[in-house]
Amino acid sequence: MQVKYFIIFSLFVSSLMTNSSTVMALPWDTDLYNQQSLKSNEIARSPVMGTVPVGFERFNMTIEEAEKNLTNPVPFEENSVWRGQRLWGQQCSACHGVNGDSSHFVGKSVAAPNLLEERFKAYTDGRVYATIYYGIRSMPRYGYKLSEGERWDIVNYLKFLQGKETVSTVKKPE
Numbered sequence: 067m068q069v070k071y072f073i074i075f076s077l078f079v080s081s082l083m084t085n086s087s088t089v090m091a092l093p094w095d096t097d098l099y100n101q102q103s104l105k106s107n108e109i110a111r112s113p114v115m116g117t118v119p120v121g122f123e124r125f126n127m128t129i130e131e132a133e134k135n136l137t138n139p140v141p142f143e144e145n146s147v148w149r150g151q152r153l154w155g156q157q158c159s160a161c162h163g164v165n166g167d168s169s170h171f172v173g174k175s176v177a178a179p180n181l182l183e184e185r186f187k188a189y190t191d192g193r194v195y196a197t198i199y200y201g202i203r204s205m206p207r208y209g210y211k212l213s214e215g216e217r218w219d220i221v222n223y224l225k226f227l228q229g230k231e232t233v234s235t236v237k238k239p240e
């Protein structure tokens with residue numbers, strides 16, 4: 067009797083192993099999660115080298131070159147700072163805090179530096195621009211998410227947070 071059950075069981079197991087679609091269905095409880103759709107912040111595939119999205123400019127300078135040679139074409143004025151504040155909130159504050167000192171829980175967890183320190187105030191606009199574009203060490207790149215004008219608006223907003231320049235109409239976060 068037991069031998070009969072053993073044979074039936076073995077047949078069942080071997081049919082599972084040969085019928086790959088049944089095996090592939092396991093574990094079934096993650097099916098909806100593991101699908102081809104993109105997960106948050108994932109991009110479809112790496113673009114071909116040199117690809118430039120519509121409306122974007124090609125940018126080839128290294129951070130070192132940008133520090134010396136790249137000048138900020140967007141004047142430091144109310145509208146740019148205001149736009150920069152909104153973009154900072156979307157793209158940078160998660161790690162650098164709303165005020166740039168990176169002192170909150172996430173900032174500490176990813177070891178984001180306090181951007182209000184003198185050494186970062188000394189950065190040229192071009193260097194900050196290129197850092198946003200390429201990312202640096204453990205900081206992800208943000209170039210592909212922002213247009214050229216948006217990057218310069220963020221550069222201007224960081225100068226505002228650092229107190230290098232100021233406009234009276236935009237309120238500094240605490």
Ligand code: HEC
Binds near residue numbers: 176178198208
């Ligand atoms: C996912 C977290 C994260 C986000 C979001 C982020 N940063 Fe950073 N940033 C870091 C970390 C971590 C470092 C330190 C990198 C290192 O030295 O390893 C850093 C460093 C920097 C530096 C100093 C670079 C240097 O030369 O040492 C600047 C400037 C900066 N970030 C600006 C920005 C701006 C502007 C944004 C928004 C566009 C931004 N960051 C968004 C994590 C982040």
